[in-house]
Structures are given as structure tokens and as C-alpha cells.
Amino acid sequence: MNRLAIPKTYKLYIGGKFPRSESGRVYEVLSHTGDFLANAAKGSRKDARDAVVAARNALGGWAGATAYNRGQVLYRIAELLEGRRAQFIAEIMSCEGVNAAVASAQVDEAIDRWVWYAGWADKYVQVAGNANPVSGPFFNLSVPEPTGVVAIIAPQGTESLLGLVSAIAPALVAGNTVVVVANENAPLSAISLAEVLATSDVPGGVVNIVTGSPTEIAPWLATHADVNALDLVGAGDLDWVELQISAADTLKRVLPPETGADAAAPALNRILAFTEVKTVWHTKAIL
Amino acid sequence: MKFLDYAPAPESQALLSLKSDYGLFINGDFTAGRGTPFQTINPATEQQIAMIATANEADVDDAVAAARHAYDGVWSRLSGSDRGKYLFRIARLVQERARELAVAETLDNGKPIKETRDVDIPLVAAWFFYYAGWADKLDHAGVGPNPASLGVAAQVIPWNFPLMMLAWKIAPALAAGNTVVLKPAETTSLTALLFAEILQQADLPAGVVNIITGDGSTGATLVNHPGVNKVAFTGSTAVGRAIARSVAGTDKKLSLELGGKGANIVFDDAPIDQAVEGIVRGIFFNQGHVCCAGSRLLVQESIHDDVIDRLKRRMQTLRLGDPLDKNTDIGAINSAEQLARIRELSDLGEQEGAERWSADCVIPENGFWFAPTIFTNVSTSHRIARDEIFGPVLSVLTFRTPAEAIAKANNTPYGLSAGIWSDKGSRILAVADKLRAGVIWANTFNQFDPSSPFGGYKESGYGREGGRHGLAAYLKPAVRTGSRSIAAADHRTLSVSKKSASAGKKSASAEKAAK
Numbered sequence: 038m039n040r041l042a043i044p045k046t047y048k049l050y051i052g053g054k055f056p057r058s059e060s061g062r063v064y065e066v067l068s069h070t071g072d073f074l075a076n077a078a079k080g081s082r083k084d085a086r087d088a089v090v091a092a093r094n095a096l097g098g099w100a101g102a103t104a105y106n107r108g109q110v111l112y113r114i115a116e117l118l119e120g121r122r123a124q125f126i127a128e129i130m131s132c133e134g135v136n137a138a139v140a141s142a143q144v145d146e147a148i149d150r151w152v153w154y155a156g157w158a159d160k161y162v163q164v165a166g167n168a169n170p171v172s173g174p175f176f177n178l179s180v181p182e183p184t185g186v187v188a189i190i191a192p193q194g195t196e197s198l199l200g201l202v203s204a205i206a207p208a209l210v211a212g213n214t215v216v217v218v219a220n221e222n223a224p225l226s227a228i229s230l231a232e233v234l235a236t237s238d239v240p241g242g243v244v245n246i247v248t249g250s251p252t253e254i255a256p257w258l259a260t261h262a263d264v265n266a267l268d269l270v271g272a273g274d275l276d277w278v279e280l281q282i283s284a285a286d287t288l289k290r291v292l293p294p295e296t297g298a299d300a301a302a303p304a305l306n307r308i309l310a311f312t313e314v315k316t317v318w319h320t321k322a323i324l
Numbered sequence: 325m326k327f328l329d330y331a332p333a334p335e336s337q338a339l340l341s342l343k344s345d346y347g348l349f350i351n352g353d354f355t356a357g358r359g360t361p362f363q364t365i366n367p368a369t370e371q372q373i374a375m376i377a378t379a380n381e382a383d384v385d386d387a388v389a390a391a392r393h394a395y396d397g398v399w400s401r402l403s404g405s406d407r408g409k410y411l412f413r414i415a416r417l418v419q420e421r422a423r424e425l426a427v428a429e430t431l432d433n434g435k436p437i438k439e440t441r442d443v444d445i446p447l448v449a450a451w452f453f454y455y456a457g458w459a460d461k462l463d464h465a466g467v468g469p470n471p472a473s474l475g476v477a478a479q480v481i482p483w484n485f486p487l488m489m490l491a492w493k494i495a496p497a498l499a500a501g502n503t504v505v506l507k508p509a510e511t512t513s514l515t516a517l518l519f520a521e522i523l524q525q526a527d528l529p530a531g532v533v534n535i536i537t538g539d540g541s542t543g544a545t546l547v548n549h550p551g552v553n554k555v556a557f558t559g560s561t562a563v564g565r566a567i568a569r570s571v572a573g574t575d576k577k578l579s580l581e582l583g584g585k586g587a588n589i590v591f592d593d594a595p596i597d598q599a600v601e602g603i604v605r606g607i608f609f610n611q612g613h614v615c616c617a618g619s620r621l622l623v624q625e626s627i628h629d630d631v632i633d634r635l636k637r638r639m640q641t642l643r644l645g646d647p648l649d650k651n652t653d654i655g656a657i658n659s660a661e662q663l664a665r666i667r668e669l670s671d672l673g674e675q676e677g678a679e680r681w682s683a684d685c686v687i688p689e690n691g692f693w694f695a696p697t698i699f700t701n702v703s704t705s706h707r708i709a710r711d712e713i714f715g716p717v718l719s720v721l722t723f724r725t726p727a728e729a730i731a732k733a734n735n736t737p738y739g740l741s742a743g744i745w746s747d748k749g750s751r752i753l754a755v756a757d758k759l760r761a762g763v764i765w766a767n768t769f770n771q772f773d774p775s776s777p778f779g780g781y782k783e784s785g786y787g788r789e790g791g792r793h794g795l796a797a798y799l800k801p802a803v804r805t806g807s808r809s810i811a812a813a814d815h816r817t818l819s820v821s822k823k824s825a826s827a828g829k830k831s832a833s834a835e836k837a838a839k
Contacts, residue, residue: 040728071621140602164466165466167777167791167792167793169775169777169791171772171773171775171776172450172773173771173773175768175771177776179777179793184781198610204691207557244437245767260808264784277573278572278573281572281573282569284568285565285568285569285572286565287783288561288564288568288580288582288783288785288786289563290573290786306467306801312779313739313762313786314779314788314793315761315762315764315766315790316761316762316763316776316777317753317755317764317766318763318765318768318769318771318776319749319752319764319767319768320766320768321839322560
């Protein structure tokens, strides 16, 4: 007789902890064949706000870490993902209805993409920054810095793990902190990724993952005055124009939805989209 | 004559030959606007300088159509080096006619001739010269190989640096291969129209730059025009928000240079006399009509009294009066409307309990004037410490530790500029790291250069003007398709599939924009 399995309770990931939704709500996550897989937490407006508070509190430490340190911490995530390949493959197969080879390819791509972004942490400033030859006795340097708290609507299609990684990794590289609304229909990879993050060296609050309905949660993030940027990469099926209009009230930086095979493809521009260029002038003595 | 009295030294207006009426500059020619013309006045005398045309919706249509035609037919087909040659020509023509432009700018804007002559107009020429050289080097602009221009750029600029803002907008747009429809501010259209004459002298192909005049509604019509691909705006945060809302859901690329409430931080080891000069330059340059003005002075508590004493003494030597006089430091406020706003916020400062002090100035009978003013005993919650006054009014706050200075400096929704005064380089760099502002001046203030990126964090807007970064606002990466894998990641465009995602949403957003 087979051993009776112990199913996992899937919860939110906020401030480095795994709370249930303050609303007490859950929603059923079904397999591609319609079988019950889990009750995921159905995040609320207040959960989203808690996540923003956690992200803001974590910003100073993460943005202030050395680029080398941030790169190592991000690389460490890839190491832990590698160790959990089997779990992610199983979840993707059950949620997305793909075979082992396809699921395995998705996990591999997600891990490789994470490593690619990790390597940018101590380089993007060199590529995107500039020394400026101004007409006068000044040292003049422009460097990109993290924008701040980035709210992300994760890609909602297939490839739940790859979509999530493609959206959060670039924002983290520069030192932003993140609140991400997970893939609504396939949230299991997101929560399992949270377990990876929790056991890695990423400080609590740097990544906050809210499961539930993007339609319900996204407007609160778009209007939240303590969110600096809004990545609508996975918001194509929402009323994203309305979200962008709301975001204008606090002049958030907004990335539009992307669909198709190239959605959220790895790009330096995706890192730079969540940076601000700071230019410092310093006088030089006239000798 | 008393000590420090100077004989009048007005710059001659003889080299200026203005017309009594100015039309719109569309498709290479001046045409009458179909809206109601308005007068532009000298804010120092309230005398009319000329009548300016108003572009109505049909005129905006014509201007955008001319820009599109020039983009498709001429400008996008021209080589980068030829585009650059036109820009070099423009730079040289601006240099040749610099004095004339400086006098016209001072007449129309009210700012001192020493600023238009030594800052505004030289920077206009420098801006065109700098970006001219970029036109055939766009592969190095930082957006990947073979980047593409955007199309027609709609540009709306403010009244505080009229011709300089025009240069900041037009030079990078043309270098990147775009064509332009530019609307100057209602009260300062004059030098943009003289600039149009320079474009004729440069033989710039018709329609590459179109200049349409009018009030805010002309600007709104231009920004919301479906035929434009890029919107660049410099002005108030309130209007910037409205523009961000109206372009939401469209493919228009947007850059915004908005308001500020810059902190000028003076540490106790700063060279005080230099710092006082920097404080004056930070807030009284251009009558404080500067988005990146150092309008909040954060001074370390231990040196507060000394700094304020020296500042007051220095302010007593500022000469307010005829902007055309070469010895004038403080010119006229640009408009009655702006003067009213400065007065309102300053009165509010007094009501809220801050201590007001103004330099003794003889205020001329006609025109719009405001004496250089400082408020001490200001707390962070006061309106004069939070709202952008956009006038010669300084709010003084104190701090004890670097951490407190940083917290107070960042305690604003704006994030455009900041200044740091200290003799200790390591402290300057550490503080600069923590300030959330796009431009930081250490032991200097209000410096500008075409090679140096300028722009804000937070609600001061997004995008950069100047430098290599300024080009990115007018370019997009070459569209590439192929493998989505990391192997193909270099310089990938972010907007590959944006159009398909936005199809069907655009009509909804256009309706919203119309509201």
C-alpha cells in the first residue's frame, strides 16, 4: 500500500515570513485536468499594503549592499533552484499539463536566466553609467541607481516559473525591492520559489509574493504612493490602461504588458527600466 | 550716488528688429494662426512687445502633418552625418546671433541680460553643437546597434529658460532622427520664433521643426494628437501628471521634467563664503524660476546664525531692476500670475509662523517684481518647505547630523536636485549616495552642460536630458526577433509584443484621454 502523502499549505510570502491572507480567503488551484491541487491564499488589499511596507523597509539594505554581494546573493538563488529542480518540474507538470521534458526545459531556462541576471549586478552601472566631459573644472559622473519599490504583475500564461523569474530577477539586480502578484492559475511555482528565497541569503522583504486575483490586487498597487514603479508585464488581460492612468497620479515608472514567446525576454533594458540616473558634479580645484 | 550705486548700463536693443506680429512656423514658413492672437509683454515694463498667433486644432493638425511628411520624406532618409551638419549649422548661427537672442530673451522673459548673455544662449549653442556630433554615432548611444528614431516628437516647454529649453528638446530629437512640433510657453514665445528664422537661414528642410504658439490648450491638443510618437514635456508636476494619464495605453514614448524642491545642504566644515555664493546662485539665479532651484537650505545648526548673517549681508548687495542693465542680478518675475503665486505662498509662510526677511530693494513702479526673500524658523511641515514656489524665496531649515540632513532632504515627493557643501570629500560622496535626486551639485549649484544628464527621481518626472542618456529619450532599439533565450539577450527591445497587447485597448484610452 502506498504511503499517504502530506500536502503542502501554500501561503503568501511577505517580509520574509509566510502568512495566510489577512482576509482568511483561499482559492482552489486546479490541475490542467481539473483535479484539486491546493488551496492558495487569496491575497487582499491589506496583504498588498503589508507587502509594500515590507518592501520599503528592506530597500535600504538591499540597495545599499555592495554590487558584488547582491550578485552573490542572486547567484545563490540559482544554486538552490538547481537543488529543487524535481519539485518545480513536478509542480509545473501538474499545473500546466506539460510533459517532463517540457517542464524540465522551463526550469533549466529559469535557472540559467537567473544566473544571467545575477552576473549583471556588478556590471550594469559600468555599462549604463557615464563620465561626462563638462566645460568647467568639475568631476561629473552619472550612475544608475535603483528606482525603489517595484510592483509587478507576473506573467499569467503558461511557463509560470519562467515568467515569474523573468519579471522579478531584473528588478532585483539593481537593488530594487519587489512586490509581485503571482500567476493566478498556476501559483505553485511562485510559492515554492518563495521557499527558495526564504532559505537563501535574500533579506526578508526584498521579494514579496502575493497570490490571488491580479484584477483585485493590481489597482491597489498602481495607486499606492509608496510604490515607485509598476511592471505590467503580465497584466495584458487586465484593464491595464486604467492601471497606467492610476499610476500617473504618483508618476510611477510603468512598463506595459508583454505577450507572446518573447514576453519578458532577458534584456539589459529590463534592468535599466527600474533605475534612475543620478548625476553628481564635484568641483575641482584650479591648481 | 551712494556706495554700491552704479550708473545705468543698459544693453542696446538696436541690434534687435522685431516684427509687430508673429505667425506659426509650419512646414518651413510662417503662417497666420487660426486661433485668437495674443500679446506678449515685457514683464519689466508691462509694455507689449509683439502679437503672437494662436494655433487651433486645425493648425496643430497641419503642424503634425508637416512633421510627419518631413519625417517620411526627408529626415528619416538623411544620413546621420547630414543631420549632424544641419545641427552644426544651427549651433553656429545661434553663436553668430547670440547677442540679439540674449536681448530678445531678456525683453520677453524678464531675466537679467547677464544670464541670457552668459548662460542661456551659450548653452543653446553648446547643446546643438554637442548633439550635432551624436547624429552619426547613434550606435554608441546605449540602446544597442542601429537604433531607430521614434517619428514625430511633440515638445512642450516652459517659460523659465525659453530658448534653452527649446535647445534641450530639439537638439537630441533631431540628432536621433525625429522631426518636431514644439510649443513654447505662452508668455515666452518670442525667441522660439526668432529661432525659426535661424532654421530658415540654416536651410533646414521644411517641416523638420515646426513651432506653434498658444496657451495650454494648444499644448494639450498637440500632446494628445494621435499622429505623434513621442511626448516631451518640461513644466509643472500637475500638468505632467495629466500628460502621463493622457498618453497611458498609447505607444507614445514619454519624458517628463517636472517640479522640484531641492535641498541645499551646508555642513559646518563648508567654506562658508563659497557656500553663501552657492546658496544665492541656487535660489536667486533666474529669480528662482528654476525647477532645480535650491529652495530649501538645510544648514547645520552650529553654523546657522553665521550663515544667515552672511547670507543677508550678501543679499543686500543683489541689484534688482532693469533686466537689460548689465549690472542687474535680479530681473522681473515672468508674469503677473506667477507673482501672485509667489506672494500667496510667501504670505502663507508668515501665517504659518516662519520668520520673513527680504533684502532692501527699490521695486520699480511698473512690471512684476519680488525682492529676494528668506524664511527662517521653517519646519518641514510648512507649505513653504513642501510646495514649489518658483520664485526668489528660500526656506531655511536646520539639522544636527548627516543622517538628519539626508532624511530632511529626501522628505519630499520631488527628487530633482540637491546641493552639498563640505570640505570633506568622503562625506560629500556618502551623502550624495543617499540623496534621492537626479542631479547633485557638490560645492557648486545650478551648473548645466550638454554632456551632463539632467532629470528627476520620483515626482520630478522621468527620462534624462543632456548627455548620452538624453539620446535614449528619442531612440528605440532595433527590433530583433529570434530566440528568446539568454543567448540573444543583448540589446533586446522591450516593446516587441507591446502592440499586440495594446490592440483594442487604444480606443478605450483615447476616450479616457478626451475626458
